[in-house]
Amino acid sequence: MANEPAQEYIQVTYKKPRPYRWAAGEYLSRLYRECRDNKRLMTVKCQHCNEHVWPPSKVCGRCKKPSGDNWVVVSDKGSVVQFTYTNFPMFDPHVGKYMTEEHPFATIDLDDCEIYWVAKLEEKDKDKLKPGMRVQAVWREEGRGGGLDHDILYFRTIEE
Amino acid sequence: MGNRVAIVGIGQTYHKSHRPDVSQMELVNEAVRPALADAQMNMKDIDAVFVGNMETFEGIYLPDHSMVDFSGAYMKPGFKIASGGTTGCSILEEAFHCVTAGIFDKVLVAAFEKQDSGDSTGAITAATTPAWGKGQARGAIHEFAKQALSYIKHSGATEAHAAMVRLKADKGACRNPYSHLKLGLKSIDDILSSEPLEYPLRLFDFCPQSCGACAIIIANEEETKKITNKPVWIADTICVHQEIFRAGAFCDFTGKERYSQEIAAERLYKRNGITNPRKEIDMAEVYEPSDWEEMLIYELFGLCPRNEGWKLVEKGITEIEGEWPVNPSGGVLSTNPIGATPTVRIAECVLQIRGEAGEHQVTKDVNTAFATALGGPNWTSMILLKKSV
Numbered sequence: 001m002a003n004e005p006a007q008e009y010i011q012v013t014y015k016k017p018r019p020y021r022w023a024a025g026e027y028l029s030r031l032y033r034e035c036r037d038n039k040r041l042m043t044v045k046c047q048h049c050n051e052h053v054w055p056p057s058k059v060c061g062r063c064k065k066p067s068g069d070n071w072v073v074v075s076d077k078g079s080v081v082q083f084t085y086t087n088f089p090m091f092d093p094h095v096g097k098y099m100t101e102e103h104p105f106a107t108i109d110l111d112d113c114e115i116y117w118v119a120k121l122e123e124k125d126k127d128k129l130k131p132g133m134r135v136q137a138v139w140r141e142e143g144r145g146g147g148l149d150h151d152i153l154y155f156r157t158i159e160e
Numbered sequence: 161m162g163n164r165v166a167i168v169g170i171g172q173t174y175h176k177s178h179r180p181d182v183s184q185m186e187l188v189n190e191a192v193r194p195a196l197a198d199a200q201m202n203m204k205d206i207d208a209v210f211v212g213n214m215e216t217f218e219g220i221y222l223p224d225h226s227m228v229d230f231s232g233a234y235m236k237p238g239f240k241i242a243s244g245g246t247t248g249c250s251i252l253e254e255a256f257h258c259v260t261a262g263i264f265d266k267v268l269v270a271a272f273e274k275q276d277s278g279d280s281t282g283a284i285t286a287a288t289t290p291a292w293g294k295g296q297a298r299g300a301i302h303e304f305a306k307q308a309l310s311y312i313k314h315s316g317a318t319e320a321h322a323a324m325v326r327l328k329a330d331k332g333a334c335r336n337p338y339s340h341l342k343l344g345l346k347s348i349d350d351i352l353s354s355e356p357l358e359y360p361l362r363l364f365d366f367c368p369q370s371c372g373a374c375a376i377i378i379a380n381e382e383e384t385k386k387i388t389n390k391p392v393w394i395a396d397t398i399c400v401h402q403e404i405f406r407a408g409a410f411c412d413f414t415g416k417e418r419y420s421q422e423i424a425a426e427r428l429y430k431r432n433g434i435t436n437p438r439k440e441i442d443m444a445e446v447y448e449p450s451d452w453e454e455m456l457i458y459e460l461f462g463l464c465p466r467n468e469g470w471k472l473v474e475k476g477i478t479e480i481e482g483e484w485p486v487n488p489s490g491g492v493l494s495t496n497p498i499g500a501t502p503t504v505r506i507a508e509c510v511l512q513i514r515g516e517a518g519e520h521q522v523t524k525d526v527n528t529a530f531a532t533a534l535g536g537p538n539w540t541s542m543i544l545l546k547k548s549v
């Protein structure tokens with residue numbers, strides 16, 4: 001017994017990613033089609049409260065009623081409200097690798113619609129990031145349909 | 161009003177980032193056994209077993225089914241709840257609903273997370289919908305980085321205040337036998353010089369990933385009287401969802417909507433005739449993923465006016481020896497077994513009310529306390545506990 005080795009604990013490991021298909025449904029599909037085909041953002045304005053429902057949804061959560069079909073184009077320009085950037089490598093479960101090229105993320109107040117959207121910024125120089133900076137979406141040449149990363153590369157600083 | 165319900169037994173594991181020595185089931189069993197011992201009960205005395213766990217984090221579905229032998233649920237009814245950060249509170253709320261409604265007399269709640277099994281942040285970012293930023297979201301830390309920036313902007317708090325919150329947490333954790341991170345921090349400089357994590361958060365500003373489990377046994381009034389002479393009564397529970405969030409943020413930029421925490425506290429206080437929580441409640445264990453969030457939480461739960469949470473920290477009011485202690489256990493900043501994190505908050509309030517918290521027992525007498533949870537797209541759960549009703 002004296003020479004019995006220390007207990008070894010086994011951890012069974014799996015590394016395969018799990019593929020997934022997410023049905024966007026009626027309203028989000030409309031937004032994603034617009035992103036992919038026309039490089040623009042669209043959403044519905046609620047027929048009861050007249051607010052932009054974001055992301056577009058068949059039901060307005062505030063009114064708890066159907067939001068209707070008053071579709072409007074939403075600006076792809078806006079002002080940075082908040083920004084943050086990671087100082088450690090983030091694992092991307094979609095590709096099973098650590099992300100190497102880290103862009104800062106920002107909450108962007110899109111013009112004239114009270115939509116606050118989280119998206120990547122092109123500007124990587126941390127000293128150049130500041131709240132209130134003006135940005136505009138840079139659309140992918142070949143949109144994939146899915147909004148955000150699928151159709152928009154990042155938001156670029158603009159001079160106005 | 162339904163039956164009165166009390167907590168009659170609690171049990172928790174110690175917490176660590178890795179527990180290769182136990183399976184998920186064995187981990188849960190480590191909390192169930194002391195809870196039964198605490199209540200001086202056997203599994204045959206329990207009517208139903210409810211399990212709390214964010215199973216996408218471990219990547220194993222139906223954990224409540226696979227662990228019936230270890231949770232004690234074999235041949236008993238029960239279910240599992242997964243509601244993000246609120247999981248460990250939601251599960252106790254549902255147990256409370258069942259007992260207060262007379263469906264069961266005695267329920268055992270077992271909550272856990274074994275974060276060494278999978279990648280919790282990966283699960284959050286990958287398992288969310290594209291509309292919420294699948295593949296782009298950065299998980300909880302990203303939200304609380306932005307929350308910190310908002311808080312700095314609106315309140316005028318400085319990094320030093322956040323560091324004071326962190327220092328307070330470590331002081332509690334070092335006295336708590338169950339806590340995960342016991343850093344032995346000496347001054348706020350230790351926190352301010354820790355490495356940057358996600359701007360403006362540093363390593364020590366944010367909660368860890370822990371493996372751990374916590375079990376709580378509740379009973380109706382009649383059973384409670386037979387079981388224990390130190391019951392802690394569940395006076396009320398509340399849950400508020402805030403699913404329509406404009407940018408996946410734990411805050412509202414439009415100024416038109418209010419935080420779920422604020423609404424939950426307002427409703428809970430009103431229902432229980434509480435007009436001044438600083439006077440009528442003695443302490444709290446709150447769900448604070450970051451030190452910055454804790455200061456905002458003070459405000460949202462009505463412990464001070466808006467944008468003045470940092471002043472409570474400056475005056476030492478929320479310290480273990482303070483006038484209104486918050487998280488004497490070391491809080492989420494020290495220990496974070498996600499599915500069980502709010503359950504630990506509740507168990508810690510029970511210890512304080514019983515006066516059994518040992519080295520991290522607060523100085524003042526505790527008759528009334530609340531425990532909170534925060535999760536998902538800004539959901540809040542609260543539980544109000546009392547020594548007597």
Ligand SMILES: [Zn+2]
Nearest residue numbers: 046049060063
């Ligand atoms: Zn509406």
